[in-house]
Amino acid sequence: MIEIQAVTKRFGDYTAVNDINLHIKAGEFITLLGPSGCGKTTLLRMLSGFETPDEGLIRIGGEDVTHLAPYRRNVNQVFQSYALFPHMTVRENIGFGLRMQKVAAAEAAKRIEEVVALVALQGFEDRKPSQLSGGQRQRVALARAIVPRPSVLLLDEPLSALDAKLRGQMQIELKRLQKHLGMTFVFVTHDQEEALTMSDRIAVFNKGRLEQLGTATEIYHQPRTAFVADFIGEANLLPAEFVARTDTTVRVRIEGGLELNVSPAQWPAGLQRALVSVRPEKVHVSKKPVDCENVFEARVEEELFQGALDRLLLQFTGGTRLNAVVANESALLEAIHEGDRVWCGLHTDDLVVVRTE
């Protein structure tokens, strides 16, 4: 549906988007994820036509739109500020796109009614945006963008102005709406949780480059770079050095002298140094010896009670530290406290090797 080929955009000396290649399939919910200033919004603005690439090509539905004006594109956007027209009612706002397309009045009224029902705004049609709550405004912005039936809907951090609870609800509703319409959604956010919840695929951006493209599970379990491992969820990143290789395992030494077994599939032959990434929730902590490929003794330096979870900072002999998160299944069963000596286990399959760069 969308083909982005070698697109680069510079603002003066600053390269906002650096040689991006990305193919977005029809009917897909794709999220452009990254910290502020990573180029995700600039890329989105090139899809909507508010920015023009310095290099490269953008095709939407097979048509070259690289230099096409925004008002000639069959693409609509939901803006971060919603950008509702303050002097128009909800109905007039939603109908604006149809009015521009010169859709007949009866047809337009029918389509507006449908979309109003879809976003549950019945009874608010004659209100002005200033008489609506944040969540309602969000729905108007959404309805206004989908009613002209664009081939692609672009969403620029549309949920960032909502409070946490409403945001959670809207995430589910957006996903449902996207499935219902079968429309291609390109969603921009810096919130990794939002990205994981809604997306079919996630494109992680950093400093204008595409770091990794994949499904939520791929991105989470198989981060390809240190940035992705650290940005999506939490990760312990341990600098490691190659020691020895067998058919079933690769032994590496991490800082402080401890040795770990990692999967040979993760560690390509000839690689000398890399980072080993391990998620805090994949660290098995127990007062009894644990059954893992890698087992170490450790001391609990800090303990942070967080309700359902317990957050531990572990220190190994040699000084290496590791964050661990354990579920608080029962307070009585096996309480772990600061200063306790514990066993810490890491499964080889949970260790992901990422390149340093």
Added chain:
Amino acid sequence: MPTPTASRPLLPSGLRLLNLGFGVWTVLVFIFLYLPILVLVAYSFNTSKLNIVWEGFTFRWYADLWSNVPITRALKNSLIIASFTTVAAVVIGTGGAWLLHRYRYRFSRTLQTLICVPMIMPEIVMGISLLVFFTVINLELGFLTVILAHVTFCFPFVLVAVQARLQGLDPALEEAALDLGASPLKAFWLVIVPCLRPAIISGALMAFTLSMDELIITVFTNGLGSATLPTVVYGMAKKGLNPMLNALSAIFILTTIAFVLFSSHLRKLSTR
């Protein structure tokens, strides 16, 4: 510390005497400003031809005013000139403000300063330079030259008012309109202009008032048939004070107050 009930503290007791002094001073200032106006309005109903003694109540001066051909003709001229000036100033001021706001120019700062110069330039200088200019390009003095001169110093007021409003406008509004298929011109007309309406109206009222009121530049640039109300009134006042002028002033004051109330009412409506 202010108490929770009073957001602003009371004046300390030591300053109360001073406060009384300030109170008296304030009253004096207002008397100085408004008493002459009140006296003028009162004398416009005075039977006596002299502004000294009160002889009795009359509407005679208002009737005289209405039947005075030079004054009614001048009023008509002034209204024509002010109307054309306002329309032109609104179009140029609004369009200019939008273009300056929307696009980047190499010399936009210099441009901005140059645009604002007519607002502060001494009227006598503007009057002379415009007269020279019109003479050089061989334009016959009359309605057109007066309107051109008035537009020159009126449109910056519209431009500045609109610019202030544009600063606070969400840039995504125009983008949203373009995104939904509106051409740049349609986006401006259907979305931006309605958002600017309060600023445009207040700028227009300003331009209209300035044009109605303008004397010096008009004297330099008008021709035979285009005498405006201020120029005619000035000429009459030079010949001697006339109770008719009191009546005229009273009408002017009333109109101005109505204008001010109307524009502040509009502003209230637009902020809601």
